Amino acid sequence: MKKITFFLLALLFTHNAFCWGFYAHEKINYLAVFLLPPEMIGFYKKHIEYLKAHATDPDKRRYAIPEEAPRHFIDINHYGNYPYSSLPRIYDSAVVKFSKDTIQTYGIVPWWIQVMKGRLIKALKEKNGMQILKASAEIGHYIGDAHVPLHACKNHNGQYTNQHGIHGFWESRIPELLAESEFDFWMDKADYIEKPLTFMWDRVMESAAAADTVLQQEKKLSDQFPSDKKYAFEMRKGMLIRQYSSAYTQAYNKSLQDMVERRMRQSIYAVASFWYTAWVEAGQPDLTQLINPSFSEDEKYEMELLEKEWRSGKIKGRSCE
Numbered sequence: 141m142k143k144i145t146f147f148l149l150a151l152l153f154t155h156n157a158f159c160w161g162f163y164a165h166e167k168i169n170y171l172a173v174f175l176l177p178p179e180m181i182g183f184y185k186k187h188i189e190y191l192k193a194h195a196t197d198p199d200k201r202r203y204a205i206p207e208e209a210p211r212h213f214i215d216i217n218h219y220g221n222y223p224y225s226s227l228p229r230i231y232d233s234a235v236v237k238f239s240k241d242t243i244q245t246y247g248i249v250p251w252w253i254q255v256m257k258g259r260l261i262k263a264l265k266e267k268n269g270m271q272i273l274k275a276s277a278e279i280g281h282y283i284g285d286a287h288v289p290l291h292a293c294k295n296h297n298g299q300y301t302n303q304h305g306i307h308g309f310w311e312s313r314i315p316e317l318l319a320e321s322e323f324d325f326w327m328d329k330a331d332y333i334e335k336p337l338t339f340m341w342d343r344v345m346e347s348a349a350a351a352d353t354v355l356q357q358e359k360k361l362s363d364q365f366p367s368d369k370k371y372a373f374e375m376r377k378g379m380l381i382r383q384y385s386s387a388y389t390q391a392y393n394k395s396l397q398d399m400v401e402r403r404m405r406q407s408i409y410a411v412a413s414f415w416y417t418a419w420v421e422a423g424q425p426d427l428t429q430l431i432n433p434s435f436s437e438d439e440k441y442e443m444e445l446l447e448k449e450w451r452s453g454k455i456k457g458r459s460c461e
């Protein structure tokens with residue numbers, strides 16, 4: 141009976157695995173606030189809980205609309221070998237060369253971040269407090285995803301190499317186990333980004349270059365590690381579930397030589413820098429007037445719907461599970 145209960149719990153709690161994991165996305169948005177300049181930090185700090193809670197809305201939206209999934213990744217090795225020069229870095233040129241269908245199928249994350257930046261600039265120009273928060277929370281999500289190596293690789297969940305689950309292992313299990321106790325988040329302030337598209341492509345290329353290491357190190361470790369110690373029933377959010385054991389997680393993180401910590405730090409810096417850059421490009425609006433923004437009825441309805449679709453549990457398009 142006990143075994144059955146464990147099994148059911150394991151099924152239940154491995155069901156919703158997300159890009160960077162909810163924990164890491166929330167942490168990235170939260171910590172990005174502290175890198176902002178004095179003119180921005182008051183408003184962002186006041187609404188830090190919103191920015192944290194809504195860091196995961198784009199993943200929830202993947203349960204509501206099929207167009208959402210490709211915004212979170214780019215399978216860049218579909219386009220040949222590093223440095224993938226056959227793929228134009230400008231969206232329109234890429235569509236002309238490969239067709240919109242192909243570009244959508246293999247992911248659009250670096251371009252989608254520019255769309256989100258446009259939305260954030262618009263909200264800032266209009267001094268629309270709620271839209272500023274919404275766009276800030278959501279661009280933070282996509283920037284985070286672009287820093288994850290397996291978001292820039294066709295073999296995104298080890299499905300071609302018998303490493304199913306590696307996606308969540310890298311981006312959820314490691315940060316959840318180690319971020320609080322071992323990662324250093326003491327960081328420099330946000331910077332103005334001169335060329336945001338080039339900046340994002342550089343991050344994506346780093347992710348793509350790291351994807352092989354992510355896969356190979358796990359394979360190597362899995363061959364050496366006692367197979368009965370690889371998984372364990374351990375507590376997660378107060379529940380006992382079957383997952384990669386702490387020992388295996390520690391060993392994998394060590395073999396990656398702080399890669400997860402480094403990519404998380406770079407995500408935080410990039411998110412803060414994109415917020416700051418959008419604010420500068422919007423003409424540096426005075427945010428002190430926006431202290432108590434609130435959602436319209438339509439916006440509230442949209443948020444409720446998002447939550448409902450997500451809880452229904454039917455993902456549209458690619459899943460990271």
Ligand SMILES: [Zn+2]
Nearest residue numbers: 159199212285
């Ligand atoms: Zn995502």
